[in-house]
Amino acid sequence: MSTKERRTAYKTIEEYAAYLRMSAIKQNFAEVIKNAELKDLSYEEFLLILLQKEWDKRQQSGQESRIRIAEFPYKKYLEDISVDDLPEDARKKFKTLTSLEFIQDGQNIILAGNPGTGKTHLAIGLGIKACIEGYRVLFTTVPLLVNQLKESRSQKILRAFGNKFAKYDLVIADELGYISFDKEGSELLFTHLSLRSGRKSTIITTNLSFERWSEIFHDPVMTAAMVDRLTHKSYLINMNGNSFRLKETKAWMQT
Incomplete structure (x- = not known):
């Protein structure tokens, strides 16, 4: 040629x-x-x-597209986690969680504990790994999700929003417990999280023990039903421990 x-x-x-x-x-x-x-x-x-x-x-x-669509607030990878600094319960279950078998089985994860112990970092790390392995993921805060549900109802697009929400392989609902909800918000959140139970996986991070969830939902019956559905065959991780942020702040002050 x-x-x-x-x-x-x-x-x-x-x-x-x-x-x-x-x-x-x-x-x-x-x-x-x-x-x-x-x-x-x-x-x-x-x-x-x-x-x-x-x-x-x-x-x-x-992979890049799924990570972008998931709307993580920032990128945190599992490799960046200092496993030895995690609370004891999280250390014991770290290998099991990072296998992502819970997504295949449609199981939930509840990360409950005091602020600064790595709940959100662990949740984002699991979410990014899920994106890399081909799963559809959504990251949201619970207050933002409730607002979106309310807006969808007022705009009469709640069914479309719900159908899309139900199809994610993994939804990460961060910061349950920082803001309480009115009756409408509580009902909408309960309905849409319940629709995923046993079918698709949800990770919830919270600073409240289950006994205190009634402070957020103001309805003992609904609270009991939500706890029952979210915790059925789920991984309940005790994240009470020393604060990463406090440790980093002390180290920064020393330098």
């Missing part, structure tokens, strides 16, 4: 790759061709390498 013919062929390959949205092939085919010629690769080896690059790029793009 002459130089002119090769340039024409390369241009055509780029156009086809762009039209078919194969960005990795468009970006790498020239280098892969050169490498194949140098190493005298077979057609099968050449094609495998090229398709592998496209596959890897799409996998990475999918």
Whole structure:
């Protein structure tokens, strides 16, 4: 093939790759061709390498897209967690939780304990790992979720919101216990979390023990029903312990 013919062929390959949205092939085919010629690769080896690059790029793009759609407030990875500094119960169950088998089984996780012990970090770390492994994840705070449910009802799009909410493989509902709700908010939250029970997984972080949830919902019957449904076959993690933030603040002051 002459130089002119090769340039024409390369241009055509780029156009086809762009039209078919194969960005990795468009970006790498020239280098892969050169490498194949140098190493005298077979057609099968050449094609495998090229398709592998496209596959890897799409996998990475999918992971980044799922992490972006999940709306994490910041990125915290499980690898960043100092496991030895976690409360004892979390240390014991860390390996089990990070296997993500709870998502496959539609089980919930309740992380309950005093502020600063790593509840949100652990929840986000599990959520990001779930995104990387192909699960659809949503991160929200409980107050924000209640507001969204109320707005959806007033705009008459609650069913659509509920259908979308029910399809997430994992919902992380952070900060249960910081703000109490009125009757409408409590009922909406109870209904939508209950719809996921036994089917899809939910992680809840809270600074309150179950005995104090009635302070948030103001309805003993509804509170008992919610606790019963959320805790059935769930992982209940005692996160009471020393505050990470306090430890970091003390270290910062010393330096």
